[in-house]
Amino acid sequence: MKGIINAKNLNLWYGETQALKNINIEIPEKSITALIGPSGCGKSTFLKILNRMNDLIPIVKIKGDIYYNGKDIFEKSIDVNSLRRDIGMVFQKPNPFPMSIYDNIAYGPRIHGIKGKQRLDEIVENSLKDAAIWDEVKDRLKKNALGLSGGQQQRLCIARALAVKPKVILMDEPTSALDPISTSKIEELSLKLKDKYTIIIVTHNMQQAVRISDNTAFFLLGELIEFGKTEEIFSNPLDKRTENYITGRFG
Numbered sequence: 001m002k003g004i005i006n007a008k009n010l011n012l013w014y015g016e017t018q019a020l021k022n023i024n025i026e027i028p029e030k031s032i033t034a035l036i037g038p039s040g041c042g043k044s045t046f047l048k049i050l051n052r053m054n055d056l057i058p059i060v061k062i063k064g065d066i067y068y069n070g071k072d073i074f075e076k077s078i079d080v081n082s083l084r085r086d087i088g089m090v091f092q093k094p095n096p097f098p099m100s101i102y103d104n105i106a107y108g109p110r111i112h113g114i115k116g117k118q119r120l121d122e123i124v125e126n127s128l129k130d131a132a133i134w135d136e137v138k139d140r141l142k143k144n145a146l147g148l149s150g151g152q153q154q155r156l157c158i159a160r161a162l163a164v165k166p167k168v169i170l171m172d173e174p175t176s177a178l179d180p181i182s183t184s185k186i187e188e189l190s191l192k193l194k195d196k197y198t199i200i201i202v203t204h205n206m207q208q209a210v211r212i213s214d215n216t217a218f219f220l221l222g223e224l225i226e227f228g229k230t231e232e233i234f235s236n237p238l239d240k241r242t243e244n245y246i247t248g249r250f251g
């Protein structure tokens, strides 16, 4: 499988604090990559840098490179809006916009210039179907999205991410606020989505990483300690620190 995202000697500081230290990683496309590690080790920072969300924080300094489809994402010629359309994000806490279910999904496509009602209807339906929530909401598309349960809201947020036809979906602990049934729905959904999309997911749940990911990256104190096939990382880690973490000795 070919790498869709490639970080080379990547370093990031928040002021004086270095949050990422010389990260080198190539993420294969159309697969699920899990990012694991104790709190504060740089997982969210790494995720956010991939679509340049850290641009919004003035104290951030970055050294090194990230290539997306072979293109340096820090190049002046890069259009950040189109980068963020290609690389979408789903957060820990479901964050639907306070508007109708329909408008949540149509929001991104509208911003990108799609106007026709028929075209929007189609995008809304397909996105909700792809996010495995269509059947639950098809009769209440005009109702406020905030009336949905937490698990439904998270699938709605996934549908919203899918509506602009991304290539990569970043998920930062997307199930940590959800009950077990909603969690397993999101896990099943992720497994289905990886046929078409590259998924990078931060998780604190080791079983979840084992259940759904193809590859796992273990971060510790800003360093990428180990990256490889999930079954290898969990059955035969090369680094003692990885072993300590996955067996629950810290973090």
Ligand SMILES: Nc1ncnc2c1ncn2[C@@H]1O[C@H](COP(=O)(O)OP(=O)(O)O)[C@@H](O)[C@H]1O
Pocket: 014, 017, 019, 037, 038, 039, 040, 041, 042, 043, 044, 045, 046, 057
């Ligand atoms: N906006 C910020 N300003 C300053 N420091 C930050 C900011 N965001 C994260 N950090 C620091 O960077 C380090 C990595 O944080 P983070 O990427 O959120 O870790 P994780 O997601 O693994 O818990 C931590 O030391 C954290 O305190």
Ligand SMILES: [Mg+2]
Pocket: 043, 044, 045, 172, 202
């Ligand atoms: Mg985090």
